[in-house]
Amino acid sequence: MSVLVVGGHSRDIGKTSVACAIIEANRHLGWTALKITQFGHHVCTTNGGECDCAVEDPEHPFAITRQTDSAGGSDTARMLAAGAADAYWVRARIGNLEPALPALRALIAQREYVLIESNSILQFLKPDLYLSVLRYDVEDFKVSSRAYLDHADAFVVTASTESRSRWKGIDPEILRSRPLFAVRPPSYVSSELLAFVADQLELPQPVS
Numbered sequence: 001m002s003v004l005v006v007g008g009h010s011r012d013i014g015k016t017s018v019a020c021a022i023i024e025a026n027r028h029l030g031w032t033a034l035k036i037t038q039f040g041h042h043v044c045t046t047n048g049g050e051c052d053c054a055v056e057d058p059e060h061p062f063a064i065t066r067q068t069d070s071a072g073g074s075d076t077a078r079m080l081a082a083g084a085a086d087a088y089w090v091r092a093r094i095g096n097l098e099p100a101l102p103a104l105r106a107l108i109a110q111r112e113y114v115l116i117e118s119n120s121i122l123q124f125l126k127p128d129l130y131l132s133v134l135r136y137d138v139e140d141f142k143v144s145s146r147a148y149l150d151h152a153d154a155f156v157v158t159a160s161t162e163s164r165s166r167w168k169g170i171d172p173e174i175l176r177s178r179p180l181f182a183v184r185p186p187s188y189v190s191s192e193l194l195a196f197v198a199d200q201l202e203l204p205q206p207v208s
Contacts, residue, residue, distance in 0.1 A: 001112055002201045007119035007148065008133035009167075010140040014158035014188055015133045016075045019117050020082035021189035022197055027083025028206040032111040034087070034104070035075045036118035038094040062092040062100035064107065075117070084115070098124065113203075119144035122151055129153050129200045134175075136162035141170065154179040154196060158188065 004022070008015040016035070023031050067076035067087040076087040088107065092100050097120050104121075108114045119142065122130065132145065132152035137160045149170070155178055165175065181193040197203070 001108070001114060002203070003108070003114045003116065003125070003127040003129075004197065004201060005116045005118060005121060005125075005127040005130045006133065007117070007122070007130065007145060007152075008135075009142055009145040009149075010135070010138045013133055013135035013138055014156075014183075014185075015117055016078060017185065017188035018131070018133050018156050018158070018183065019115055020078050021183075021187060022194070023079060023084050023115060024082040025189060025194050026113075026198075026203055029113040029203065030085035031079075031083070031113045031115050032086045032088075032108060033076065033079040033084040034090055034108070034114070034116045034118070035079070036090045036092070036097070036116065036121055038092050038097065038120060061096060062090065062103070064091075064100070064103055065089045079115075086111075097121070113201075119148055122148045129197065131156050131197075133158060134165070136160040136165045139166060141167050146170070150174050152178055153200065154181060154193075156180075156193060157182045159184045 006015055006019045019033065023033060065088065067074065067080055067089060070077055070080035074089070076089045079087040090100060090104065101124055116127070130151055130153050132149060133156045135158045155175060157180060179196060181190055181196065183190050183193060
């Protein structure tokens with residue numbers, strides 16, 4: 001089994017677009033794709049709506065939903081549309097992903113190629129490859145991304161009006177010590193990035 005994790009420092013910086021681009025370029029592999037979302041207080045893990053169960057009810061620690069419609073606008077629908085064989089949305093209470101781990105491990109145990117969009121999964125799983133997506137003009141930097149920044153095998157910098165980061169408390173040496181791939185919409189991928197992923201995961205090429 002090969003596991004690729006795609007994370008990033010904030011929302012709306014292109015993480016899902018990068019993940020989908022990699023899936024589409026290697027759709028012959030039949031990826032299983034997972035999107036992990038951690039909700040805050042008073043949000044239901046079952047449906048993402050307002051609820052008290054995220055704080056009070058032990059019967060709702062997490063939920064896993066299989067995506068069946070590739071025509072929707074959700075991130076998992078986009079993954080299916082890109083060529084994933086299966087896509088799942090995993091929801092858990094913020095800071096409490098651990099109860100979902102047995103179900104997650106059972107889900108991916110028999111899958112050959114797995115892509116997980118998440119930072120928090122790195123606390124419990126060592127992937128074969130971790131790509132950290134960055135956008136220089138977005139100042140927000142999630143705690144989970146800071147914690148695992150030095151675990152990144154490479155950085156993927158999406159379209160930005162800035163040529164360098166302006167984040168406080170981030171060691172620039174970490175960013176200089178890893179391969180860095182610049183990508184732009186609408187493709188969100190480059191031949192260099194695809195070659196790196198294929199080499200690191202030893203991906204087979206499609207049969208012509």
